[in-house]
Amino acid sequence: MSIEQDFHRIKRLPPYVFAEVNAMKARARAAGEDIIDFGMGNPDQPTPAHIVEKLVEAARNPRAHRYSMSRGIPGLRKALAGYYQRRFGVEIDPEREAIVTLGSKEGLANLANAITSPGDIVLVPNPSYPIHPYGFIIAGGSCRYVPVTPDADFLKALDRAVRHSVPKPIALVLNYPSNPTALLADLDFYGQVVDFCRHHKIWILSDLAYSEIYFDVAPPPSILQVPGAKDIAVEFTSMSKTYNMPGWRIGFAAGNTTLIAALARIKSYLDYGAFTPIQVAASAALNGPQDCVDEIRAMYKDRRDVLIEGLAAAGWEVPSPQATMFAWAPIPPAFAPLGSLEFSKLLMSHAQVAVAPGIGFGEYGDGFVRIGLVENRHRTRQAVRNIKTFLANTDQVLETSEKQRAESGR
Template sequence: MEEFFRIKRLPPYVFAVVNELKYQARARGEDIIDFGMGNPDLPTPQHIVDKLCEAAQQGRNHRYSLSRGIFGLRRAICGYYKRRFDVDLDPDTESIVTIGSKEGLSSLALAMTTPGMTVLTPNPTYPIHVYSFVLAGADIRHVPLSRDGDFFEELRRAVVNSWPRPKVLVVNFPSNPTAMVVDLDFYEKVVACAREYNLMVLSDIAYAEICFDGYRAPSILQVPGAKEVAVEFYSLSKTYSMPGWRVGFSVGNQHLIRALARIKSYLDYGMFQPIQIAATVALNGPQECVAEARQIYQSRRDILLDGLARSGWQIEAPKASMFVWAKIPDDFRHLGSLEFTKLLLKEAKVAVSPGVGFGEYGDDSVRIALIENEHRTRQAIRSMRRFLSAGADVRP
């Protein structure tokens, strides 16, 4: 039978290759240290779990909930934006709860897209930024994103060379996978470009609270007038180590929030209400747990980078996110990121994500997620050091 239209639009999944090799190695009884997926290993803070259990005991919470999220949670979301970014939002018209930010991005892409519409996405980037729009029927124009590149020049080139003219720009800082961060003046320029080029901006700040060394990630909505051109997606998955709970939200431009609410009202009944109640407690309650998580990721980052630097692999320390974006060492760069990842898995028993899985401009790097504890991280450093010192002698 012929493959369906949308399924055919999805290319082979690069990470599946690594996952399969990982699975086979584990089946052989090998101990693989897994820095592959950005899946937080820390438990959700106890007071949030307790609230979930308490709310789950109440029969009234077992019914269908509201697709756009209960008012208390939307009010908590707006409270967070006021406290953290000094941004005023109306819970009814400028905020919506989503089933993880991934679902929010996908549903909004579906709501916004006319077939053949051009969408600008960074490259490399988190795959949903691209594939939510691919699945909705849009055409993607990639905007190369690197520490040494000029993003705004790339953006200008992408706009003037695209026809039909692009309608949407996705930005994501702190970035997954590169861990690149920006300051508010970056968003000021993004908003100015959005006006000049007639773009709507989708900003994803999933890692806004996982910041190190005194850095604090800004929100695009801090730019005066940003609400006219932008919405922002946020996730509780990383901040409160709640990836399996599926809680995210979107805030900002009323027209986009309304469109998202409308399409979601046809697609879902909202999250299980006890989860929404516990998520409200996460946002309104004590925030020491966030500082603790930040400290744990930072300490893992330092251990990993110190250890790898001692084996000659110098990597720039990320100021945020739970990722280290590491240029492949010179001796191995010619292999490309997928072959290097396979070799690292085979020889060092360490799994990372090949940069090419996030886009062609990521192929000179691998992404190392800080999701193994300090003991396992040190163990990985020892085996990576042995592997790297064998250098060019190791062949795929």
């Protein structure tokens, strides 16, 4: 019997698009090909030394090896409150309005599980990071999609979704700066969304994981800066991108006390919290010097400029992202009919460059690929050269691809 026949929740999950690209990448590398990998948002630089040193120091204390706290140690919750005060001017009660999560992904998934009943409807932008819809789908809910652009069209679609959904939506997911699109929202937009959702009694889950990765713009705001937002909103942040700590699995939720309590209740059954020395080191990161964050931001900006300028010179016009560690690249017109998955495969097989197909982020992402700024300048330039050659041979690549598809369909 297959998994799909046996398990209800697994049946609701489509095949993981990225798995197909990852398998192709693994085969190419096993064959000795040098694949330049822009596919995953996986920071390639080390965690800053002072954070690692604090981890080592804390790990030498035998008492730190015992069970931790699923809500997070008090010092780390206070450090998060300090961050919100400094960065956003927002007061967070570390006891009632903050919780430590095993990365923002775990927090989002467990909160979805805590608040969703079978058949509940949740509003999610499309395209979006997969856990945003599928956290609720796994929990038994259903998603209604709204545009990702933070503008008047979004607000109209939000109103239309509420008027025409039965039952009424229970929650709205927001993610700005956006993964994968790199779009930004301002406080005026957040204010209008908060007013609407308060009126309709809809929870807001805001994912602010890329709050510190921004370029040429003002620092992205928090939805919790909107007066009254804490009545309905909770916000997820993460150490992963800000401090090059993806494998440490430390994130946070802050905001509405009811949602924080619900997440704490679920987590109390599921985990004992992250390893205490990791939490101690995360506290040191938030409380300590922030020069490392400036350096990380500058590194991504430099890589962005090398990539975007290089692709433009190669004939591929890609908007320059103002935030995140991603470029959201429209598929070149000649390849657009193939869709993002087939284009990603061609880019890997002919240019030795791996990207994330936009279809993996939702049906409205299929005209794009996501390019991660996760290779150094030298490797990025090499990728651009490969792509330039690939695009110069568009007709030949398409002819070969069409022949292969025709043969495989026989």
